[in-house]
Amino acid sequence: MDEVSLWNRPLSIDEIRQWRHLTKTTTTDPIFTGLVAYYQFNETNGNISVNKTVNTNYAEYRGTSGANHNTSNAPVFEGKSEKVNVTSAGVKTFGLTGLSIDFANGTYPNGDVWVSKGNINPDTLPDGLQDFNAYTIVNNYGVNQNFTPIEGITFTDNIEYFTTTANSYKLYKRNSNDFGNNWGSVLDTGDAISGSDGETTQVSFSTDLTINSFSQFVLSNTESNTLSINTIEDKNKPIIYPNPITKGANLNINIPLDWGNSTLVVYNIFGQKISQSTLTRGENILKLNTSSGIYNLVIFNSTHKFSKKLILE
Structure with missing residues (x-):
């Protein structure tokens, strides 16, 4: 169990899908409407879990304590989610998450596709190469769970991306709810890159790409980023x-x-x-x-x- 949320109202289907992989951190967000209890169980000692809502009631552990908690490896994170209804071919852009998918003619998801982007690395990285403190989960709620292989997929909007040879980027995938070292072999290497270092860098995969169902995606790079987060720190930093x-x-x-x-x-x-x-x-x-x-x-x-x-x- 990673966290528990209790509402005094029913959630809509879109709310459930939007927040499937996201933690709740902004109290002004509509998801906090009717949220009476939110326990993340992140305490490392003591026998209570703090309710992270305006309410003060807490959860009490019986027979254990925060010191006995196992580290969560669930695909849950602080980030952003966005949906697009996919019923045709062409490029579909999930702008909030920095992801674009080029669907091929043929069979489409024929329904809503939700993309969630986390601002942290997954619980386990697929290799020991340069990472980017982010990963992406695509959930297909359409009629067709399998579809004609996509033409391409593009990742952007990450301050740690950098322009280098496109094929130095590697793309991995694992199932939407997976955790642990289930990434398998490299799915594809980059085919095109554009923009400048940072959030405007766009990394595209297309040639030799075979994706006909959705999952988690993460990128790595065979080169080291000399403009990594360690050198692009805020002047007013922790x-x-x-x-x-x-x-x-x-x-x-x-x-x-x-x-x-x-x-x-x-x-x-x-x-x-x-x-x-x-x-x-x-x-x-x-x-x-x-x-x-x-x-x-x-x-x-x-x-x-x-x-x-x-x-x-």
Whole structure:
């Protein structure tokens, strides 16, 4: 169980599909209407889980505590979702998620297709190459779960993308609800690239591409990004200390006031998600209940992103 949400009203089909893979972080969003309880179970100690709504009632653990929680590897994240009704051929653009799909003539999904884009890496990366702290899930709710193989697929709107030779980009896929190392072999290498480094970079896959059903997608690159998130940090960035840190000591993370509430995700050197926490503006004090090693801390919200290596001794 990753999280629990309770509403005092029925949700529409579109609401269920839109939020299938998303965490709820913006209290002004319509999904918070009638939301009376929202438990993410991200606590790392104690015997209660905080209700992340305006209500103050909490969930109490019986026979266990936050220290016994397993790290979630479910495909659930902070991000964006968008739908397009696909009943014809041509390029369909899911602008909020930075994805475009070129459907071929023949059989189409013939119904709604929802795309969700996460602002973090998946629980497990497919290889040890350059990653981009993002992955995409496409859910097909149309009549036809299998369709004529698409002509192409294009990814954009990621600050960590960079212009290089197109075929240095690799595309992987796994099933929509999968977790773990189920990516399989490389689905295709990039065929075209345009734009400049960052959000305007567009990476397209078409030749040798065979996609006739939908799933999760993630990109990697055989080249290292010299303009990675570590060098494109906000001037007004979070402060993390101490670093290195001794196991069992408090980790202090100061979030700038103009950032607002943010999400912290901790990855190990293999790209596996170790933990996820919600941070508030100002000082946050945490403990990392994991073994010694080098970890990548990613802090983000809808408008900011920051990454930092942490040494746990």
